[in-house]
Amino acid sequence: MPEQPQPDTVAAAQRTPDTSQPYAELGVADDEYARIRSILGRRPTSAELAIYSVMWSEHCSYKSSKVHLRQFGEKAPHSDALLVGMGENAGVVDVGDGRAVTFKIESHNHPSYVEPHQGAATGVGGIVRDILTMGARPVAVMDALRFGPLEASDTRRVLPGVVSGISSYGNCLGLPNIGGELGFDAGYARNPLVNALCVGVMRHEDIQLAQAPGPGNKVVLFGATTGPDGIGGASVLASAAFDDESHAKRPSVQVGDPFLEKLLVECSLELFRDKLVVGIQDLGAAGVSCATTELAAGGTGGMRIELDRVPLRDSTLTPEEILMSESQERMMAVVEPGRLDAFMDTCRKWDVQASVIGEVTDVTPDEAERGGRLVMTWNGETVVDLPPRTASDEGPVYERPYARPAEQDALQADTPDTLERPADDEELRAQLLDVLAAPGVCDPSWVTEQYDSYVRGDTVLSAPHDAGMIRVGEDGERGIALATDGNGRYTRLDPYTGTQAAFAEAYRNVAASGARPLAVTNCLNFGSPEDPGVMWQFAESTRGLADACQKLGTPVTGGNVSFYNQTGDTAINPTPVIGVLGVIDDVHSRPTTAFPRNGEGSRIVLLGS
Amino acid sequence: MTARVGVVTFPGSLDDRDAARAVRLAGAHPVPLWHADRDLQGVDAVVLPGGFSYGDYLRCGAIARFAPVMNELVPAARSGALPVLGICNGFQVLCESHLLPGALTRNRSLRFINRAQAVRIESTATAWTNRYTEGEQIRIVLKSGEGNFVADEATLDELERSGRVIARYVGDAPNGARRGIAGVSNEHGNVVGLMPHPEYAVEDLTGPSTDGLDFFTSLLAHLASSPATVTATG
Amino acid sequence: MARVVVDVMLKPEILDPQGQAIAGACERLGFSGISEVRQGKRFEVEVEGEADEAKVDEVRRMAETLLANPVIEDFSVRVE
């Protein structure tokens, strides 16, 4: 056995203020590092640096998008249906009869390029846990996919892998896939988009929030053990702290275990039903760092964690690696001491491993003022002592410069009017057939046949219909409908209108299924925010969506931003994928997307302009 | 007395809720059975539902076969007393338990198949198919990744000869199943395994038809006509 | 700690669509001279202590009852 390396402790950090730290390799900017030092009044330990680096990453902090996303709140139309708005894991909408629905889209673009099957699978797993965390039973998924040209060799690797990943994970979890999108464009070669949506149903009183109230309450980690998944980045910390070959090459790939996720879902729902948790958070991209800082920030602000009590799959993990690990199928709960035994019994029943790793603590008014106090120990030594709100809520916010790209005019001037028209009927026919046979237009059943659309027995509409529809509540009349849409080409031509068009299409798809559109989620897939042209697209796109939502009276309840979708310097076409949720009072009344078989003599009417 | 039909939940079972719904719609009373209990609670029959028991990681049904509840179920089923319907994963569990011959392997296409599927009922001489007519075509749901029924030629011949092929796919078997076999029974006709899902074809709203309901009403007819069976398992 | 390996292959008379798909892909990708591919499973079982006869027997029983399905599969056990 190699000797356990000495961790970088708070005491050591105080003793050695000038030790140089590999913050830049972790994506922390100079001024961000300076701010961390000023918050702490010393240099961060490497474990603290790990926490700030992931919590202040673009992915977790929304530092480039925040100023634009605010509009969704500011311009939000009044809606009686909104029970929980943006900011929580997912928004919650009242659908009547005491029932509420929560839904959200997440991207898993980059991981799905690196390892298509696992990347897409864990994308589904992540969004399902987000929905579960709100207290809801996940009831359906959808997937919006974009790939490079069908004939590109890369697409041949990525597309089947992505589809099999979504299929195997979603099917094994028992969630019907009720729709999605399939698009192809050269821009997505080497940068596919894999956006997964999940929707869940609960009773109003079951809403759970990510919070940790009550000093003395136990912090419990349950689900999978923690392994070296997705911590490629953490290796710089490990190798900076000590020389150890084995830490140099950590996998960036996370592998999903849908069976465990299924157990986790059933176990968590039973925990909620029996009122055994006071706060809960899923472990997403930033793992233990995110769950602890967010739970603490949402409660007293105080928490004490013994990191060495985290159950490990690989005993050589360092504190930094544990904090950054992206191992899947894990959840963190806050439990009253008196209910701990009952909590553990339920976990045992479902064969889900659970460990108490710490507790909620009180904070002094002084500490509260600074942002709370999160302390973590490793074999008795303090390796983290920071104000959690500074990591979770007070990350950097950037007003990135943006400017309309010069080529935008040329792009818009290049109208289809200049294109040659078909010379005769023959040519028109051939062109029409070409369009119908195009990969993004033709029958997608090669994909949709791999997804279980029936499981749970409540699917009223799924592929090939315009919207998916689910009956909510056993044998009830009420249902919800969902559609996602996005169009990178339109959005590239005019980000403001293009985004509105995508939203309007999803809205129409829901309306055409007989449901009343109620709320909106989105997944904003863009290039680098450091490119002013991309940032302009983003600003216009969010403005367009916020304005349209205001007009149509449907608030945005949540979403996800995915930046840095580019190959080299070339960004993808800006691709906001918009999801619209509607409610239908009687699912039996839904019209379907087909002319009725015995409808001879019926009139065909075209609505709109 | 309303018949009581047990529906087993293994870790990873998915279609237990739907099997229970179908039992209820047929007019019986569903009784949830937990994999870890050594107790069938005196039910009159059992449905082993679809899903991915234990993740189906090793082979579908291979681990579920050893669940404590199976220790009770297997002898009662083997003796001919207890009617058991295994659907999809439940079929796989029955094969792994050697209550039914053959095995279910990966679909020929190597992909999961989800679709409404035409199936022909080949035998009505079982506890679960007596309300159909022989040769009747029904439309139920096929949704599986490992639905390709295989067995050696001698076993297949014997199944055919003894009328134990109870359902076949109409047209080419989408999963490559030998001789188009979608379902088989044991020699007593009380144990039936079926790859496609009748429990998803019980309501017009959500299924491709309501053709699947008669698997469950067949059971009720069977129980009504053989009261001895009920007490034998009670 | 010692490692016992269990190899499980489909019986020769059982069709192996995965193997066939791979053989087909080999041809398309230009790998020549491949006449057949069959895909099976390999289990690496770590046993405590030495892999003595008793341990190997235990793994053999495990293979028989759990790791392989004798209806369609053959298996072999060896110490590595």
Next chain:
Amino acid sequence: MARVVVDVMLKPEILDPQGQAIAGACERLGFSGISEVRQGKRFEVEVEGEADEAKVDEVRRMAETLLANPVIEDFSVRVE
């Protein structure tokens, strides 16, 4: 005809849920002294003629590009 065998296993640092499920089942079934199970794939590749160096190299290239996923798996090739 000669047989070349390719064993493909998940890299040690990659989660193996299949192996874990099997190890759990072993324990419940009373197989004792099993500390870990990992599940991988075994390919039996039949090559035409002799399994000389060129052939084995060809199979190795096949393993790299087709049989194994180098992002998460390791493989080994041998003549049997």
